[in-house]
């Protein structure tokens with residue numbers, strides 16, 4: 001991929017519209033948080049675009065600007081929000097139901113959130129079994145629904161006087177599917193839309209409508225969605241960045257912190273048992289075996305790809321890895337995740353690690369949504385198209401070019417992200433070799 005010079009990155013002028021299919025816990029926590037930060041009432045904790053720095057040049061140079069001052073990102077004051085949901089609740093009602101944020105926060109943004117009303121959704125209960133709602137589109141076939149979404153996108157852009165848009169899926173996890181013939185080419189996909197193919201999921205109709213409308217698309221859930229040849233070709237051909245899948249929060253975040261550390265010291269692992277209780281709507285959806293399988297696949301693949309048992313059979317070949325999620329309503333969004341890790345060291349002596357993470361899922365996910373929106377917009381203005389592997393940092397199941405295994409180690413992912421920013425701005429990449437300090 002050629003390196004766009006800083007001079008060729010279009011400036012972030014005008015408004016950036018953020019379009020979100022699925023206005024539930026994550027989406028409304030994100031919107032409320034951005035508004036509270038804009039009002040100066042809170043800090044954007046957890047967001048690299050707002051808080052992190054990037055070191056440039058040598059360690060002795062003393063150049064570590066904030067990322068937001070280094071690359072031309074859209075300003076928070078330029079963000080406007082819209083979305084779709086199968087329920088009619090506005091963002092204030094949805095946030096109140098999700099009960100992630102307390103009254104002291106929601107009260108301050110009631111008017112703002114109340115003004116964000118969901119557009120009618122493209123929905124098919126075959127893909128999300130546990131919920132059903134009235135705020136849905138009807139149409140002759142899936143192509144007709146995609147056209148309605150494109151009209152929604154164009155209408156939102158005009159009404160809000162947006163210069164650019166980004167779409168990010170924060171909808172429920174759809175049931176597990178594999179790509180079929182209808183996903184092989186764009187022509188087959190468009191034919192499938194017109195013929196109402198049962199193999200096309202609602203999230204794919206949104207992704208198609210976004211890409212057809214020239215809008216970058218990110219997927220925060222583990223569903224297949226645009227991870228298919230048809231939609232990836234479309235993204236590349238239309239010059240649009242895409243990324244996914246499944247925001248890396250909670251237990252998997254912990255896994256990607258710990259597993260590379262154990263591996264770096266060549267410590268063995270016999271077993272990793274992970275179990276969760278959560279009681280929000282996401283938990284209810286994941287109580288369905290089809291949706292859980294989609295999630296399980298992304299959660300299980302992480303350890304295998306970090307530990308590389310094929311390279312280190314003596315340490316990781318026999319690793320028993322299990323992931324469970326139990327729907328437990330009393331906890332709401334305040335999930336609890338337990339990990340029991342059976343490791344072994346010198347001469348095979350066993351040890352155990354226990355983690356009990358009393359986590360707030362949407363609190364961890366909201367800054368990820370913000371960073372992805374701003375970085376995807378940057379990528380589009382910089383002419384970067386197709387899969388954005390440098391954004392793997394944010395995902396449990398990072399999308400990669402076909403045949404390439406994903407990088408899951410969060411510290412390598414972070415280095416990749418920051419090097420991408422240096423590369424974009426014509427700065428030297430940092431290899432961490434460090435010889436120059438000792439010559």
Ligand SMILES: NC(=O)c1ccc[n+]([C@@H]2O[C@H](COP(=O)([O-])OP(=O)(O)OC[C@H]3O[C@@H](n4cnc5c(N)ncnc54)[C@H](O)[C@@H]3O)[C@@H](O)[C@H]2O)c1
Nearest residue numbers: 022024025026085121171172173221247249281282361365
């Ligand atoms: N919270 C996290 O930390 C986290 C981490 C990784 C992934 N995710 C994923 O992000 C997604 C959102 O999580 P959440 O906690 O906000 O869930 P949620 O249930 O609160 O919100 C999802 C919303 O999507 C809506 N929806 C479902 N199908 C739709 C469709 N076809 N069109 C429009 N709206 C639709 C639902 O009505 C619901 O309001 C889930 O798929 C979840 O698995 C969340």
